[in-house]
Amino acid sequence: MAEPRIVDVVVVGLGVGGEEVAGRLAEAGLSVVGVERSLVGGECPYWGCVPSKMMIRAANAIAEARRVDGLAGTAQVHPDWAPVAKRIRAEATDAWDDRVAVERFVGKGGQFVRGSGRLDGPGRVRVDDQVFQARHGIVLGTGTRPSVPPVEGLADTPYWTNHQATEVEELPESLLVLGGGAIGLELAQVFARFGVRVTLVEALDRVLAVEEPEASEVAAAALRADGVQIHTGVTAERVDHDGRRFTLRAGGTAYTGDRLLVVTGRRAHLDELGLETVGDELGLETVGVRADHRYLPVDDRLRVTDGVWAVGDVTGEGAFTHVAMYQAGIVVADLLDRVRHADSRPDASGTASVTGGAMGAASTPAVTGSSGSAGTVPRADYRALPRVTFTDPEVGAVGLTERQARERGLNVQVGVAQLGSSARGWIHRADGLIKLVVDADQGVLVGGTSVGPAGGEVLSALVVAVHAAVPLAQLRDMIYAYPTFHRAISEALRDLS
Numbered sequence: 001m002a003e004p005r006i007v008d009v010v011v012v013g014l015g016v017g018g019e020e021v022a023g024r025l026a027e028a029g030l031s032v033v034g035v036e037r038s039l040v041g042g043e044c045p046y047w048g049c050v051p052s053k054m055m056i057r058a059a060n061a062i063a064e065a066r067r068v069d070g071l072a073g074t075a076q077v078h079p080d081w082a083p084v085a086k087r088i089r090a091e092a093t094d095a096w097d098d099r100v101a102v103e104r105f106v107g108k109g110g111q112f113v114r115g116s117g118r119l120d121g122p123g124r125v126r127v128d129d130q131v132f133q134a135r136h137g138i139v140l141g142t143g144t145r146p147s148v149p150p151v152e153g154l155a156d157t158p159y160w161t162n163h164q165a166t167e168v169e170e171l172p173e174s175l176l177v178l179g180g181g182a183i184g185l186e187l188a189q190v191f192a193r194f195g196v197r198v199t200l201v202e203a204l205d206r207v208l209a210v211e212e213p214e215a216s217e218v219a220a221a222a223l224r225a226d227g228v229q230i231h232t233g234v235t236a237e238r239v240d241h242d243g244r245r246f247t248l249r250a251g252g253t254a255y256t257g258d259r260l261l262v263v264t265g266r267r268a269h270l271d272e273l274g275l276e277t278v279g280d281e282l283g284l285e286t287v288g289v290r291a292d293h294r295y296l297p298v299d300d301r302l303r304v305t306d307g308v309w310a311v312g313d314v315t316g317e318g319a320f321t322h323v324a325m326y327q328a329g330i331v332v333a334d335l336l337d338r339v340r341h342a343d344s345r346p347d348a349s350g351t352a353s354v355t356g357g358a359m360g361a362a363s364t365p366a367v368t369g370s371s372g373s374a375g376t377v378p379r380a381d382y383r384a385l386p387r388v389t390f391t392d393p394e395v396g397a398v399g400l401t402e403r404q405a406r407e408r409g410l411n412v413q414v415g416v417a418q419l420g421s422s423a424r425g426w427i428h429r430a431d432g433l434i435k436l437v438v439d440a441d442q443g444v445l446v447g448g449t450s451v452g453p454a455g456g457e458v459l460s461a462l463v464v465a466v467h468a469a470v471p472l473a474q475l476r477d478m479i480y481a482y483p484t485f486h487r488a489i490s491e492a493l494r495d496l497s
Contacts, residue, residue: 003131004124004131004132004133005130005131005132005133006132006133006135007031007032007033007111007132007133007134007135008025008030008031008032008134008135008136008339009022009025009030009031009032009033009134009135009136009137009138009139009335010032010033010035010117010125010132010134010138010139011025011032011033011034011035011138011139011141012035012117012118012125012138012139012140012141012142012273013035013036013042013117013140013141013142013143013312013314014034014035014036014040014041014042014101014105014112014141015041015042015043015044015141015142015143015312015313015324016041016042016043016044016312016321016324016325016328017141017311017312017324017325017327017328017331018034018036018042018139018141018142018311018312018328019034019040019041019042019101019105019141020324020325020328020329020332021139021141021309021311021328021331021332021335022034022105022110022139023104023105023108023110024328024332025332025335025336026105026108026109026110027108027109028332028336029109030136030339031111032109032110032111033110033111033112033113033125033132034105034110034111034112034113035113035114035115035116035117035125035127036098036112036113036114037114037115037116037117039096039097039098039101040098040101040102040105040112041098041101042143042312043143043313044321045092045093045101046092046093046096046098046166047162047163047166047167048162048321049321050092050093051088051092051093051166052162052166052183052186052187052190052390053390054084054087054088054092055084055088055166055187055190056186056189056190056390056392058083058084058190059189059190059193059194059392060193060392062077062079062193062194063193063226063392065077079193079194079195081168081169081170081171081194082169085168085169088166088167089169096167113127113130115127115128115130116128116272118272118273118274118277119138119273119274119275119277119278120274120277121277121278122278122307123135123138123307125138126274134307136307136335136338136339136342137307137308137309137335137338138307138308138309139308139309139310139311139331139335140273140296140304140308140309140310140311140314141310141311141312141314141324142268142269142272142273142314143268143312143313143314144266144267144268144269144295144313144314144319145266145267145269146161146162146262146263146264146265146266147264147265147266147267148161148262148264149178149236149262149264151178151236151237151238151239152237152238152239153238153239153240153241154236154239154262156241157239157240157241157246157260158241159239159246159259159260159261159262160259160260160261160262161261161262161263162183162187162261162263164261165187165191165261171191171194171195171196172196172257172258172259173196173197173258174196174197174198174199174256174257174258174259175188175191175196175197175198175199175257175258175259175260175261176198176199176200176201176246176248176255176256176257176259176260176261177198177199177200177201177261177263178201178236178248178260178261178262178263178264179200179201179202179261179262179263179264179265180200180201180202180204180206180207180208180209180230180232181207181208181209181210181263181264181265182208182387182389182390183263184200184202184207184261184263185200185207185208185219185223185389185391186389186390186391187261187263188200188223188228189222189223189226189228189391189392192223192226192227192228193226197227197257198227198228198229199228199229199231199255199257200223200228200229200230200231201231201234201236201248201250201255202230202231202232202233202234203233203234203235203236204232204233205232205233206220206232207219207220207223207230207232208220208389208395210401211389211395211397211401211449212397212401212402212435212449214416214433214435214449214451215395215397215433215435215449215451218393218395218431218432218433218451219389219391219393219395219451221431222391222392222393222431223391231250231251231253231255233251234250234251234253235250235251236248236249236250237249237250237251239260241260244258245257245258246258246259246260248260266313266319267294267295268293268294268295268296268313268314268316270293270295270296273296278308294316295314295315295316296310296314296315296316297315297316298310298315300379300380300381301330301331301334301377301379301380302315302327302330302331302334302380303334309331309334309335311324311327311328311331312324312327312328315327317380317382317385318382318385318387320385320387322386323382323385326380327380329378330377330378330379330380333376333377333378334377337376337377383399383446383466383467384398384399384463384466384467385398385399386398386459386460386463388455388456388459390456392453393430393431393432393451393452393453393455394450394451394452394453394454394455394456395449395450395451395455396449396450396451396455396456396457396458396459396462397447397448397449397450397459398447398448398449398459398462398463398466399437399445399446399447399448399466400437400446400447401437401447401449402414402435402437402447404447405437405439405446405447410439410440410441410446411439411440411441412437412438412439412440413437413438413440413496414435414436414437414438414496415435415436415438415492415493415494415495415496416433416434416435416436416492416495417433417434417488417489417491417492417494417495418432418433418488419431419432419433419434419451419452419485419488420432421488421491422483422485422487422488422491423482423483423487424483424484424485424487424488425452425485425488427483428453430452430453430485431451431452432450432451432452432453432455432485433449433451433452433488434448434449434450434451434458434488434489434491434492435448435449435492436448436462436489436492436493436496438472438496442469443471443472443473444465444466444469444470444471444472445462445465445466445470445472445475446466447466448462448463448465448466449462450462452485452488453485454485458485458486458488458489461486461489462489472493472496475489475493476490476493478490
């Protein structure tokens with residue numbers, strides 16, 4: 001067995017959250033090893049947030065040009081995917097090369113290791129033939145991968161995930177989309193606006209099922225207007241590929257297309273983390289972690305157990321970059337607090353105690369930065385977690401839906417305003433709505449939905465209201481600029497009464 005190298009922290013997985021944790025701890029003076037088997041930065045900069053929104057921006061430009069007719073004359077649009085693909089490859093992803101990201105981390109003082117990291121006993125991480133002993137802790141930021149449903153025949157076909165859909169340089173004539181969540185809707189609309197014949201199949205009774213039913217209706221209508229055929233309430237039964245085209249059999253009907261995009265959710269792969277090597281010694285059985293779990297449960301400081309943290313999608317708190325960054329801040333504060341306390345304790349033996357009981361010399365970091373004194377480490381609070389589906393119109397939401405609020409036994413009051421009834425919505429001929437979910441006993445918003453041309457931006461006002469528990473009386477007394485999309489919030493407040 002290789003002799004363990006003692007460091008302060010090992011971060012396994014350098015996606016958005018892991019890279020932030022590793023970089024900030026290295027800048028604070030700790031010896032940090034960052035391990036990544038794929039691309040530093042993870043899903044967001046290479047396939048998710050950035051490239052997909054470039055695709056959406058291009059598709060929305062096409063749609064906006066088509067709106068010239070009837071508003072400002074006439075216009076002819078000839079979609080061309082080539083500049084979109086070129087921009088994604090050259091400007092966003094460096095042809096899916098993470099050299100710049102690696103150099104950024106190393107430049108902060110971190111050590112980068114390419115490979116798959118696994119727990120190898122208490123406080124230890126193994127990467128191939130290298131073993132690292134973490135003096136202060138291990139952070140798991142291994143993310144998630146597409147969850148592919150067990151549909152007969154699917155595994156043997158060249159189906160797409162969002163990766164292939166993002167990397168494509170030449171569009172197919174037709175596309176089947178299996179899954180009607182946020183990613184499925186966004187990509188379906190993009191491809192449809194570039195002239196691809198798109199058919200979307202969803203097993204649930206509506207698309208975007210995690211959001212309000214009213215939001216689902218607006219989103220579905222928008223996609224249908226772009227030519228997307230949507231079939232809900234049908235379960236995929238079998239997939240075949242004849243070497244040229246796909247056939248998806250669902251609900252007794254056969255749907256065909258040149259390509260098949262599978263976007264039916266994501267899941268963590270805890271069986272790859274080596275959890276079995278720590279077991280009782282780290283108390284994993286106590287917190288109920290098993291390798292077959294979909295996500296890794298954590299507490300409000302993102303601790304899996306003492307000395308082990310998790311951050312990002314692997315925690316199951318929402319596959320959003322903003323969640324990963326938010327969690328990273330808490331992990332950094334908690335780890336720096338742990339380091340301060342460890343360094344302030346006298347050590348009569350002259351050696352440093354390593355997580356899990358191993359002993360060895362370690363550097364004393366010049367810990368810098370804010371946060372972390374006893375009792376001041378922030379705790380995770382997801383009450384006002386914002387989420388946006390970047391369809392056109394955008395669907396922004398925060399907090400509880402009406403159904404979730406009722407299931408929690410709250411005294412629920414609901415206010416709805418149609419965007420088309422507002423001055424700005426009428427000017428834009430825009431479909432959309434504002435929906436407010438209120439805890440009537442407390443007199444505060446517990447949830448809100450903003451659907452419209454700037455739904456994600458209008459959402460910010462609702463996020464503040466939910467996060468700060470702003471009393472309804474104060475929201476009603478605010479001055480809402482006219483004519484703006486967000487002014488519809490005041491109309492939804494009036495609808496409450």
